[in-house]
Amino acid sequence: MNIPIEEIDKIIHEPARMKIMVTLYFVESMDAIFLLRQTNLTWGNLATHTKKLEAAGYIEVKKEFIKRKPHTMFLLTERGRDAFEAYTKKMKHLFEGFT
């Protein structure tokens, strides 16, 4: 498969956003605190990059009450999950045979 590097998903390709996508990929959802701990981003970075991912339709942000406390929950959308899987496949092909 010949993949032009220009076709790599730039939304996911940025390291901070990739961290967020990877972390959310393995769970149903997680709140802002858990996501912050897992990605080691600052609150500012997390807010900026989650906004971009939400604008791209890759993640959904929901406010939920869990045990009577409000939580901001982040989850990957179907589109986000498909985009992430496509991105990982493209990256694997890109580095195939690279030594």
Place this chain on the structure above:
Amino acid sequence: MVEKTNLAKIEKKIYSALFNDGTLDILGGLYLLGLGLSILLEDLGFGISEEIMLYTIIPAFVVYFALIFFVTNPRKGVMKLPEKVKRSKTKLLTIQVIWLVAALIAGLYFSLQPANSGLLNDISVSLFWIAGSIILCSIAAYSLKIDRFYVYGLLIAIPFPFRIFTKKIFFDISTSMFFIVAIIMLFWGIILLIRFIKNTPKTDTL
């Protein structure tokens, strides 16, 4: 530049974040302390091991739940596992519960046997507890993705055969091994808990 990411490690880190705060180690250490104490009292001829175990197990769980509710959970945040993972964890938990129930029944059976029932009875009891320790700890290690629980299973299993084959040196050497394993687990649990508290200060939700 593309960042090479090890997805398997990230997945493991996410799942173990729920449980890798030292509280399970502290619970295990306290439980083993109680077990060691009850075996020591039995070896010294007091014969009240079951009551001692109960009096030590209940505080161990009180400490564990207090740490979870007041110290670790407020710092962790909330994470919901996918359905597939929930189902596999439920299966593993079911296996552990079945094994625990079997252990309780077997423990009751063995405790009803007369003392000094013979080498075969001692070997059967030891084999049962060895298998139980290794199986329960291995299931916990696999489902929680915390590798040191495999080691704990082995450490807990080791004293049991010593109870048959060592001569009593003041008190049975295997009893002191329980205390050593308990102290190791408690010490490691406290270290992890302190590290967890330092690295995860309380944060207001967004």
